[in-house]
Amino acid sequence: MAKAIKRSEDITSKVDEDKLFDLFKDVAKGFEEQRDRSDEIADNWEMYNCKLSDRQFYNGTSQIATPFVQDAVEARVTRFTNQVFPQSGRFVEVTTSGEDPPQAMQSLIETYVRKCKFRTEVVPELFRNGDIEGQWNVYLSWDEDVRHVTGKVKKQPTTGGAPNPAAEEVDDIEDEEVIDSLPDIEVLSDADVLILPQAARNAAAAIKHGGAAAILRRWSKAKIQELIDDGDIRETEGKEIIEGMTNPKSGNDGKDTAKEQLDAAGIKERGKVVVVYEVWKKLKVGTGKDAQKRLCRIYLGGEKQILGVKLNPFWNDRCPLLSAPLKKKTGASKGKAPVSSVEKLWIFANDTLNEGADTAHFSAMPIVMTDPKENPRVDTMVLGLASVWEVSPSSTEIVTFPALWADALNRALAVKDQIFQSLGVNPSMIPQSTGGAQKKRNQAELAIEQQVDILTTSDVVGTFEESILTPMVQIIAEYDQQFRDEDMTVRVYGDMGLQANMEVVEPVQLGNRYEYRWFGVESARTAAQVQQQISLLNVVKAIPPQMYPDYDLDAAPALVMAFENAFGPRLGPRVFKKKKVISTDPLVENELMIHGFDVEISPNDDDLVHIQTHLHVLDAGADTHSKAQTHIQKHVQQLQAKMVQQQAQMQQSGGGGGPRPGAQNVAPKGGQKPAGAIAPDQMARAGSVQAPRK
Numbered sequence: 001m002a003k004a005i006k007r008s009e010d011i012t013s014k015v016d017e018d019k020l021f022d023l024f025k026d027v028a029k030g031f032e033e034q035r036d037r038s039d040e041i042a043d044n045w046e047m048y049n050c051k052l053s054d055r056q057f058y059n060g061t062s063q064i065a066t067p068f069v070q071d072a073v074e075a076r077v078t079r080f081t082n083q084v085f086p087q088s089g090r091f092v093e094v095t096t097s098g099e100d101p102p103q104a105m106q107s108l109i110e111t112y113v114r115k116c117k118f119r120t121e122v123v124p125e126l127f128r129n130g131d132i133e134g135q136w137n138v139y140l141s142w143d144e145d146v147r148h149v150t151g152k153v154k155k156q157p158t159t160g161g162a163p164n165p166a167a168e169e170v171d172d173i174e175d176e177e178v179i180d181s182l183p184d185i186e187v188l189s190d191a192d193v194l195i196l197p198q199a200a201r202n203a204a205a206a207i208k209h210g211g212a213a214a215i216l217r218r219w220s221k222a223k224i225q226e227l228i229d230d231g232d233i234r235e236t237e238g239k240e241i242i243e244g245m246t247n248p249k250s251g252n253d254g255k256d257t258a259k260e261q262l263d264a265a266g267i268k269e270r271g272k273v274v275v276v277y278e279v280w281k282k283l284k285v286g287t288g289k290d291a292q293k294r295l296c297r298i299y300l301g302g303e304k305q306i307l308g309v310k311l312n313p314f315w316n317d318r319c320p321l322l323s324a325p326l327k328k329k330t331g332a333s334k335g336k337a338p339v340s341s342v343e344k345l346w347i348f349a350n351d352t353l354n355e356g357a358d359t360a361h362f363s364a365m366p367i368v369m370t371d372p373k374e375n376p377r378v379d380t381m382v383l384g385l386a387s388v389w390e391v392s393p394s395s396t397e398i399v400t401f402p403a404l405w406a407d408a409l410n411r412a413l414a415v416k417d418q419i420f421q422s423l424g425v426n427p428s429m430i431p432q433s434t435g436g437a438q439k440k441r442n443q444a445e446l447a448i449e450q451q452v453d454i455l456t457t458s459d460v461v462g463t464f465e466e467s468i469l470t471p472m473v474q475i476i477a478e479y480d481q482q483f484r485d486e487d488m489t490v491r492v493y494g495d496m497g498l499q500a501n502m503e504v505v506e507p508v509q510l511g512n513r514y515e516y517r518w519f520g521v522e523s524a525r526t527a528a529q530v531q532q533q534i535s536l537l538n539v540v541k542a543i544p545p546q547m548y549p550d551y552d553l554d555a556a557p558a559l560v561m562a563f564e565n566a567f568g569p570r571l572g573p574r575v576f577k578k579k580k581v582i583s584t585d586p587l588v589e590n591e592l593m594i595h596g597f598d599v600e601i602s603p604n605d606d607d608l609v610h611i612q613t614h615l616h617v618l619d620a621g622a623d624t625h626s627k628a629q630t631h632i633q634k635h636v637q638q639l640q641a642k643m644v645q646q647q648a649q650m651q652q653s654g655g656g657g658g659p660r661p662g663a664q665n666v667a668p669k670g671g672q673k674p675a676g677a678i679a680p681d682q683m684a685r686a687g688s689v690q691a692p693r694k
Contacts, residue, residue: 005285005311010234011296012309015283020309024300027214027277030194037334038191044132044339047346048073055347062357066349068416069339072423076460077127083461084469084518085119090564092473093519105477109516112476116185125187126468130326130460131423133190134337136468139215140320140475142483143184149176181483183476192216193323195333202333202467203280203323207295212281213321218273221245233299233307241301245272276301280319285311295319316478324467326460342419349415356408362401371395469518477516533558586613593627594620601631607639 005011031038046053050065085091091113094106116122122138130136153174157167194214200206203213219227221242228238279298284291295317299307314320325335372378375391389396537555545553564572583604592599594617601610614635617628 007311007313007315008231010231010308010310011285012234012306014285014287015296015309017306019283020298020300020306021303023212023279023281023298024277024303026196027194027212027279027300028303030196030198030214031216034191034194034198040340041133041189041191041337043343044337047339047343048128048132052350055343056350056354057347058351058354060354060358062354064350064353064357066346066353066412066416068349068419069342069346072420072425073128073131073339075425076131076423077124080127080461080464081119081124084123084465091118091519093517095515095517108480109473109477112183112480113473115182122185122187123469127460127464129187129190130464131338134326134335134340135190135193135323136326136464137188137190137193137321137323138468138472139186139188140322140472140479141184141186142479143182144483145180147178147180149178150174151176183479185472188215188321190334193321195323198333199331200333203319203321206333207280207282207319210282212279213319213323214280215278215321217276217278219276220273224274232310237301237305237307241274241276241305241307245274274301276307280312280321283309314479315482316475318475318478320475322468322471322475324463326463328463338423342422345415345419345422349412349419352408352415353412356405356412359401359408360405363403363405365401367399367401369397369399465518470516473516473518533562586610589631590614590617590628593617593631594624596623596627598627599631601634601638603638605635605638607635607642611635611639 005014043053043055047069050067050070052063052065090110092106092109094109096105113119126136126138150173153172154169155172156163156165156169158164159167192215194216195203195206196211196214197206200209200211205211207213224233224238224242227233228235277298277300279300281296281298282293283296283298285294285296286292295312296309297312298309301307312318323333325333326338327335329335368381370378370381370391374395375381377390381389381391381396537558540553541555559576560572563576583602583606584599586605586609589599589610590613593614601607611632614628614632618625620628
């Protein structure tokens, strides 16, 4: 039966092979149809890598490629990455059905974010690919690596094969097997990703409606052998392709973007690889009434070569490929690369600079004009130190070749400004781009320099968070439930660490009990809102509770968030930390007093609730009545002391020079702003809309 099929079982014999052969033809044809797009992506990478090609119109001696596109892309990558990762250090938000936030689960996901190097490797590479290829493509799986660690231990000597307790412990060495288990995040080139039909909204929608998502893989012999050993590829078919390994330039594989990147880095890749299609599609598994449509992973090596078919090995039954365009266009699953619009400008800038460079050496040498009739000894006119020319000065003139290279440079810089404008790069995103060589930067220019890390809302970052980051953290959480069996100690927001495995999520509850969302962009936007929150609380605290009878005012969550934003996730919980509530249930205290025990009160008791509860035991006998009455009197005295202390705190806060209740936290015109106020030049950095300067 189809339901009894294991995810690790090869099901090639349980599916229709003719449909798999047709699937190979569709995938091969799809990659062929998007070859023009792959060629355009390769050209865009040449622009980024400052590599000239046959697209240049001018063919001279100089071979200069301007880094204008590379500078613009890197400026955008820096800006967007800083928007995604705020300074507060909190990136993930976990929503649960319970009242208390699941700190352990949130810290677990953020630990994976740090260990997988989202900040330094994954996200910058995705943003770079998005600008150059127009598409973000990432593939998520799970990776385990076994290490055999040797360490020193203390052991009890043995006598006759049994431990000798009388002997002192001695140093010994012991081997231990350690398994490193982490999510494996692979950023893919868009030239190696195909979505069928190509008009689908995304990969998940294509698979849902009968389509497929295909990834072009280039495997070496060692990789194929590893997959054979793991059971992902059938042994017979795997050995056949090892024996018939072909050059990667043959077949419908397009340009190898990864190899071109190695060439740009000065690395020459050696060895043969084989081109394989990894396809994700829903297939009808089984026969008769037991047949079901299931999401399968299919490896296709050729038109008649099926390397292996398995059910989705991941319990969440999602396609591990996430693909989203930088700018969504109606009727297409992929978007246009932003740098493609400036390709001709970049070519023109290169031609202009190379033409100017070829003329630069002419302007470095003087031109001597003389009359050969009046100066027959022209051969004596040789440049040199203290040289003597036996010619008539009146018939000889030295002129300078025009500095055409300067004009060429100015024209190229004008093209650079247009490239930056087209790609949305402003001077604040390029360090040291304001001011001049002979003048000092003014306050306005310094403010622009401080906005390099600008954290305002961006369409690109919002789309990236919704389409890539949020699904990524959700899938990572689901993979954790499948692959991690051991307890894992993670860093949480508090004084001590916590074992994340104490928070148990059953596989059937994935996506139901916990919901994960990337919170980096929203967290960054709240920096300028902290002042408004404090002002609002200051207004609300003066409103009597009778004005909102169905609600309770609890400022603690807002204060916790404000302290974490101001001091960071490590120091904030230490500055403003929750009290350790130690209080006994009043009903339990009644039972203790009935049985003759003296019960003490706690400073954390709710005195009014305790007093009302203890009144019911006053009729339980003389001894109990005495103990209960004494206990109630202590609660009354503690309640009065708390009220006096609260009134003193209110008077002290009211006379400390702060805003009066009901007043906005704003200084008068020309006066000093309250402590912690954001400077005007920093408002844009904090997420506020800044008025243009005059």
